[in-house]
Every structure is written in C-alpha cells, then in structure tokens.
Amino acid sequence: MPDLLTTFQQLKKLYQLSVDLTFKDMQVLIGAAGMRAFAPQEYLMEEGSQSRMVYLIREGLIRTFFVNDKGDEITNSLRWQNQVYTNTDLVLFDRPSRFYVQALEPTKTFTMDYDKLQLIIDRNPKFEKNRKHILLDILKQSLEQSESFILLTPEERYQRFVRNRPDIINRVPGKYIANILGITPVSLSRIRKRIAEKEMGKS
Amino acid sequence: MPDLLTTFQQLKKLYQLSVDLTFKDMQVLIGAAGMRAFAPQEYLMEEGSQSRMVYLIREGLIRTFFVNDKGDEITNSLRWQNQVYTNTDLVLFDRPSRFYVQALEPTKTFTMDYDKLQLIIDRNPKFEKNRKHILLDILKQSLEQSESFILLTPEERYQRFVRNRPDIINRVPGKYIANILGITPVSLSRIRKRIAEKEMGKS
DNA sequence: ACCCTAAATTATCTTTTGTTAATCTCCGAA
DNA sequence: TTCGGAGATTAACAAAAGATAATTTAGGGT
Numbered sequence: 001m002p003d004l005l006t007t008f009q010q011l012k013k014l015y016q017l018s019v020d021l022t023f024k025d026m027q028v029l030i031g032a033a034g035m036r037a038f039a040p041q042e043y044l045m046e047e048g049s050q051s052r053m054v055y056l057i058r059e060g061l062i063r064t065f066f067v068n069d070k071g072d073e074i075t076n077s078l079r080w081q082n083q084v085y086t087n088t089d090l091v092l093f094d095r096p097s098r099f100y101v102q103a104l105e106p107t108k109t110f111t112m113d114y115d116k117l118q119l120i121i122d123r124n125p126k127f128e129k130n131r132k133h134i135l136l137d138i139l140k141q142s143l144e145q146s147e148s149f150i151l152l153t154p155e156e157r158y159q160r161f162v163r164n165r166p167d168i169i170n171r172v173p174g175k176y177i178a179n180i181l182g183i184t185p186v187s188l189s190r191i192r193k194r195i196a197e198k199e200m201g202k203s
Numbered sequence: 204m205p206d207l208l209t210t211f212q213q214l215k216k217l218y219q220l221s222v223d224l225t226f227k228d229m230q231v232l233i234g235a236a237g238m239r240a241f242a243p244q245e246y247l248m249e250e251g252s253q254s255r256m257v258y259l260i261r262e263g264l265i266r267t268f269f270v271n272d273k274g275d276e277i278t279n280s281l282r283w284q285n286q287v288y289t290n291t292d293l294v295l296f297d298r299p300s301r302f303y304v305q306a307l308e309p310t311k312t313f314t315m316d317y318d319k320l321q322l323i324i325d326r327n328p329k330f331e332k333n334r335k336h337i338l339l340d341i342l343k344q345s346l347e348q349s350e351s352f353i354l355l356t357p358e359e360r361y362q363r364f365v366r367n368r369p370d371i372i373n374r375v376p377g378k379y380i381a382n383i384l385g386i387t388p389v390s391l392s393r394i395r396k397r398i399a400e401k402e403m404g405k406s
Numbered sequence: 407a408c409c410c411t412a413a414a415t416t417a418t419c420t421t422t423t424g425t426t427a428a429t430c431t432c433c434g435a436a
Numbered sequence: 437t438t439c440g441g442a443g444a445t446t447a448a449c450a451a452a453a454g455a456t457a458a459t460t461t462a463g464g465g466t
Contacts, residue, residue, distance in 0.1 A: 068354065076353050088346075092339055135338065136295055142345040143291075149352040149385050150279050151271060153454095154423080173443065182352050187423055189445050356424095357453080376413065390453055392415050397452095 004030060007058060010082050015133045018126075025126050032120060034111040038062075038103035045087060045101040052114040054086040060107025061168075063176055064099040073100075075179040078172060084134055086114060104172065154183045155191050207233060210261060213285050218336040221329075228329050235323060236313040241265075241306035248290060248304040255317040257289040263310025264371075266379055267302040276303075278382040281375060287337055289317060307375065357386045358394050 008026045011017065036055075038044060044062060045051055057079060064085075065075040076099070079085050089097045091114050121127040148157050158181055162169055169177070178188040211229045214220065236259075241247060247265060248254055260282060267288075268278040279302070282288050292300045294317050324330040351360050361384055365372055372380070381391040 066354075074353060076350065093343060135342070139338070139342045139345065140296060142342065142349055145349045146345055146352070147279065149349070150277060150382065151269075175443070179353065184424060185444075186425080186446090190423085193445085378413070387454060388414075389416090389455080393453080396415085 007082070014082055015130065015137065017130045017133065021126055021130065025124065028124065029112075029117075029120060030110065032112065032116065036109050036111050038107045038109070040103055040105055042103050043100060044085070044103065044109075045097055045099070047097060047100055049087060049097040050090055051087050051097070052091060054084060054112050054114050054117055056110040057081055057083050057085065058108045058110060060103060060105040060109075061171055062101055062103050062107055063172070064101050065176075065179070066099050075176040077180065078104075078168060078176065080168065080171075088138070149182060154181055154187065155194065157181045158188065158191050159195070210285070217285055218333070218340060220333045220336065224329055224333065228327065231327065232315075232320075232323060232330075233313065235319065236315045239312050239314050241310045241312070243306055243308055245306050246303060247288070247306065247312075248300055248302070250300060250303055252290060252300040253293055254290050254300070255294060257287060257315050257317050257320055259313040260284055260286050260288065261311045261313060263306060263308040263312075264374055265304055265306050265310060266375075267304045268379075268382070269302050278379040280383070281307075281371060281379065283371065283374075291341070352385060357384055357390065358397065360384045361391065361394050362398070 004027075005023060008023050011026075012021065033056075038060070044055060045053075047067065059081055061078065061080045062085060063075050064077045064079075065073045068074055085101065087097045089095050089099070121131055148160065152160065158177075161177065161181065174188055175185040178185040181188065183191075207230075208226060211226050214229075215224065239258075241263070247258060248256075250270065262284055264281065264283040265288060266278050267280045267282075268276045271277055288304065290300045292298050292302070324334055351363060355363065361380075364380065364384065377391055378388040381388040384391065386394075
C-alpha cells in the first residue's frame with residue numbers, strides 16, 4: 001500500500017489545493033478509486049480509444065504519442081509521479097483518442113471513471129473550488145509549450161527542458177525528448193555536442 | 204448599435220452554447236457590459252497590466268505580442284470577431300500580463316470586468332453549463348498549436364494556417380503570421396515562393 | 407497624383423536542421 | 437560471458453532557415 005498521506009500532501013502542493021481540504025476528504029476519493037499497475041511498454045490507452053478513465057500516476061512514467069503518415073511514432077508528452085492523465089480528446093473534445101499512451105517504467109496508478117469523479121466532486125462542495133486546477137494546469141503547460149516554439153530556438157528549448165526537468169532527462173530515451181522539442185534525434189545529438197563544446201570553452 | 208441578435212446567434216454557434224440559453228438571457232449580460240472602440244494601432248492592454256477586463260470583439264481584429272530580449276516584437280496570437288480576449292496571465296495565473304494587446308483594425312468590443320462576469324454567471328444557472336466553453340476553446344487552440352509545431356514543418360504550418368483562416372490571411376501583415384508560425388518574415392516569403400512554384404508545376 | 411514609409415521580396419552568406427546510413431555503446435537475455 | 441538489439445553518436449550531403457542588407461511593392465495621407 002502506498003503512503004497515502006505523503007501522496008496527498010504532494011498533490012495538495014502541486015495543484016495548490018485549498019487548505020481546508022483534508023486527508024479525510026481525499027480518502028473519499030481514494031476509496032472510490034481503483035488501482036492499476038502497468039509494466040514497461042504496456043499500453044494504458046490506444047489510438048481510437050473511447051475510454052473516459054482518469055489516471056493519477058502514483059509512481060512511474062508514461063508517454064503519449066501518435067503515429068504520423070509515414071508510420072513513425074511521435075511522442076508529444078510525458079507524465080510522471082503525481083500527474084494526471086486522461087483522454088482529453090474524448091473528455092474535452094468528444095472525439096476518440098488520437099494518441100497511444102504507454103508506460104515507460106513500472107507504473108502504478110489510481111484510476112477512476114471521469115463521470116464518476118465528476119459526481120463525487122459535485123456532491124462534495126469542498127472539492128468544487130479545486131475543480132479548475134487540473135484543467136488550468138494542462139492549459140498552462142500547453143501555453144508554455146506553444147510559447148517556447150515561438151520564442152526559442154531548438155537549442156534553447158532543450159536547455160530549458162534540462163533546466164526544468166533535470167530528474168526526467170535521464171529516465172527517458174533522448175529520441176522521445178527530441179520529438180517533444182520538435183526536432184529529430186540526430187539533431188538533438190548535435191545540440192548536445194554543441195552545448196558540451198561551449199561548456200568546455202568556458203571552464 | 205450592432206445587430207445584437209445576430210451576434211448572439213453567432214456566439215451560440217461558435218461556442219456551442221446550450222439551446223435553452225435565450226436572447227433574453229444574453230441581454231442580461233449585455234446590459235451589464237460596457238462598450239469600447241479602438242483605433243488601429245491603439246492598445247487594449249500593455250505589458251505589466253493588471254487589468255481584469257474581458258473583451259468580446261464585436262468587430263475588428265487584434266494581436267497580442269511580447270517584446271523579447273533584443274527588443275523585437277513577437278506576435279503570438281490574433282483574435283477577431285466574436286472571439287474573447289482576456290488577460291489570462293492575471294486571470295488564470297495571477298501574474299501581470301507579459302503581453303501587449305493592440306488593435307490592427309478599427310475594433311469594437313463589449314467589455315466587462317472578469318469578477319463581475321463571474322458574479323452574473325454565478326447568479327444565473329443557465330450560464331453555468333456554458334462557463335467552461337470559452338476556457339476549453341482557448342485550451343483547444345493552444346493544444347492544436349503545440350501539436351502543429353511537433354508534427355509539421357514550417358511550410359506545412361503555413362499551409363494549414365491558410366486553409367484554416369483564409370479570411371484572416373489578407374487582413375494581417377505577413378510578419379505577424381511569420382511570428383505565429385515560429386519563423387522569420389524572410390523565411391515566410393521564401394515559403395510562399397516555394398509553394399507558388401509548386402502550384403505552377405501542377406497546372 | 408505624388409510622396410513617404412512600412413512591408414515584402416530578393417540576394418548573399420552562414421548556420422542549423424533533415425535525411426540516410428554507418429558506427430559505436432551499452433544493457434539485458436540467453 | 438557472449439550476443440543481439442535498441443539507442444546514441446557521427447559522417448556526409450541536401451534542404452531549409454537565420455541574419456543582414458539592398459531592392460521592390462503597395463498603401464495611406466496630404
């Protein structure tokens with residue numbers, strides 16, 4: 001059994017949940033939730049899925065990707081501990097998922113159907129205030145990503161990624177990082193080399 | 204005075220508002236709203252603004268931009284008729300605006316303070332159902348933009364822009380379009396030339 | 407109709423990226 | 437321990453983008 005209290009405190013901080021939300025409130029949610037573990041390479045979801053499952057990642061790391069015209073997999077996001085994944089295509093936009101979702105590490109999740117989650121939140125006014133936060137979190141990330149493409153060069157995007165997610169960079173194959181930065185793995189390799197050479201020059 | 208009924212019907216369609224929302228409901232909102240017109244080049248908002256004003260554009264076109272380290276203006280979005288602009292930095296993320304907002308055409312808007320708008324929505328349950336739609340619309344646009352940077356080349360992004368916004372392309376200086384596509388105006392010019400040459404070859 | 411200015415295009419050169427293929431490295435399974 | 441394979445790096449070349457500056461185009465104001 002995971003350390004639920006720790007999980008709760010991390011979540012509260014991460015999503016800036018209101019102070020009067022207690023561990024007991026959280027237990028209502030957790031009591032109604034399922035649990036599911038995924039082995040590396042295993043899929044949480046596939047293209048075309050109409051799943052309305054919400055996953056809270058307790059441990060591990062997942063990637064989402066789509067398959068382009070040429071048949072290549074293009075990774076477009078990573079999620080890890082304490083983050084939420086749900087099929088936004090279906091839940092927000094009423095269309096089947098365009099993505100595959102795959103565990104990259106042994107991954108443990110809480111699971112709950114989206115509609116059931118909404119029901120519980122509806123019935124408990126304490127949750128109401130916090131409902132927006134996860135949606136806002138997704139929006140914030142997305143806005144930041146768009147901005148980074150407009151404002152930064154690929155090299156700068158990589159450096160920002162390293163700075164913002166130093167813990168993640170060593171857990172994920174570089175080719176997935178490259179996709180997320182909008183470049184090829186070969187180009188990422190060259191960028192790394194350039195940066196290393198600059199670092200040399202400095203010291 | 205604008206044709207409010209037409210505006211209402213357009214909005215209802217654009218944001219997929221619920222069918223039982225009547226023109227009369229809308230008039231409650233409009234009655235509480237102010238109006239403001241902007242001349243071309245005039246600013247709706249400047250960097251550092253703590254304005255909580257929500258603008259509904261009745262007519263015209265605006266751009267948002269930031270100023271980078273070098274002092275260049277980088278346009279990062281365009282909004283036009285029936286779209287909403289608000290200082291998302293402040294309203295969503297509690298920080299002063301990083302953007303300037305400028306009218307590019309003679310622009311007429313409805314205006315209302317964000318908090319007042321929320322109050323009215325709170326008091327009228329008919330609006331409640333529809334509250335999410337504008338936020339979702341922003342999110343959808345942002346997700347699509349991020350995706351386009353990961354999946355498409357600059358040339359493909361331009362072609363998608365032309366296809367999706369044929370009406371806008373002729374109303375806006377190309378340099379702003381270039382910014383939004385994440386490329387330089389010079390590069391946009393070359394892309395246009397390449398495309399024109401390909402079109403030649405076809406016919 | 408003319409001028410002025412901003413925007414767009416073109417030219418030139420440098421830098422970066424994409425593409426493809428070869429090589430290298432490392433880790434896990436047998 | 438060895439072998440196989442995936443991922444990373446490197447190489448070589450073509451294509452595209454960035455930077456800067458010169459030139460052309462187009463539109464607004466007088």
